[in-house]
Amino acid sequence: MPRIVMKFGGTSMAGIERIRSVAARVKREADAGNEVLVVVSAMAGETDRLVQFCKEAAAIHDPKEYDVVVASGEQVTSGLLAMTLQNMGVKARSFMGWQLVRASGVHGNARIEDVEGGALDEALKGGMVCVIPGFQGVSEDGRVATLGRGGSDTSAVAIAAGVKADRCDIYTDVDGVYTTDPRIVPRARKLDRITFEEMLELAGVGAKVLQVRSVGLAMRERMPLRVLTAFDDLPGTEIVPELGAEDMERNAIAGIAADRNEARITLTRIADRPGTVAAVMGPLADAGIQVDMIVHAATEGAGSSDLTFTVPRASLAQAVSVLKSAGIEGDILTDDAVAKVSIVGVGIRSNPELAARMFATLAERNINLLAVSASEIKVSALVAEDEMELAVRVLHTAFGLDAPRGE
Secondary structure, eight states: OOOEEEETTEEEEEEHHHHHHHHHHHHHHTTTTEEEEEEEETTTHHHHHHHHHHHHHSOOEEEEEEHHHHTTTHHHHHHHHHHHHHHTOOOEEEOOOOHEEEEEEEEOOOOOOOOEEHHHHHHTTTOEEEEESSEEEEEEEEEEEOTTTTHHHHHHHHHHHTOOOOEEEEEESSSSSSSSSSOOOOTOOOOEEEEEEHHHHHHHOOSSSOOHHHHHHHHHTTOOOEEEESSSSSOEEEESOOOOGGGGSOOSOOOOEEEEEEEEEEEEEESSSSOOOHHHHHHHHTOOOOOOOEEEEEETTEEEEEEEEEEEEGGEEEEEHHHHHHTTTTTTEEEEEEEEEEEEEEGTOOTHHHHHHHHHHHTTOOOSSSSEEETTTTTEEEEEEGGGGHHHHHHHHTTSSSSTTTO
């Protein structure tokens, strides 16, 4: 009997009518003979509302109490869905995250350590549909701990791995993974399949379909994923360990991602000696500030160098404050009107011409590169923010990703 995890996002759970629609979809899977576990998010906008309450209660608040408040949104939707299923004649019950998911680390951004699947196994064997709130678990000190924004995806994958599910289906408000954001490129195409590596890179550089941690966990556990829409019966996108023979003709580039959440910091006239970069990056790491693209250029014969890197735009002011407090020498220049554009695909691994084509395509449109970074299957370029959408469109066309006209 197949065992599946179905995860529904906040838009899918936004109100009783949509919860009834989700319940009907879950009932269909149960009626087909599947063992079903459902992981739910809070109603769309509810977590933001709860976070605002926390800010109004105390500008500086106890993160443990913050978790108690913001975890309540998923508790509501899990109970409502279980009730709705029962009303449809389906055996169902809700569990709480603290009953199942062991977490560690910082409250508000905890990490899953283990899933206690015994109670779920027993319920499933009794023909029960298990409804579980995402985004939460229990910390080592016995307190509710939340997993950070988007953490319900991670909950779903972890629970699927913990109960040895056959697959995990992520239901959202889009019908799959596209070659780029259709709002920027209307002729973007939906992908039938994409590799874990490609999805991980796309999620990491701006694609919003899946949360990065959930993809990384699925990749590590080799848990088959599908991205589907909760609003239509349409085929979605399968996320698989590797592409099969049926995908041999697929483009070497899977997609183009863009991210406006970037700010550039340049340190000029810093010492050109071993340890200088470490002295800059160490305080930023200690402050929990994520650093992305890094360019270090020495001035020949001058004994000095320039160091450029990017941080999340929301962290710019904090990063500058940390650098000044650390006594970093040289001038600090900042620019928050930048964006990152990336090409992602397994073909990059074996074809250096793809990166060259990217740079040539941008040069033809006079789009200046402010920084460049690359991994095994990704090349990213930092550009002016007002040139981001043009860069996405021309790259999408240059790599043959546009859908034929009329599709």
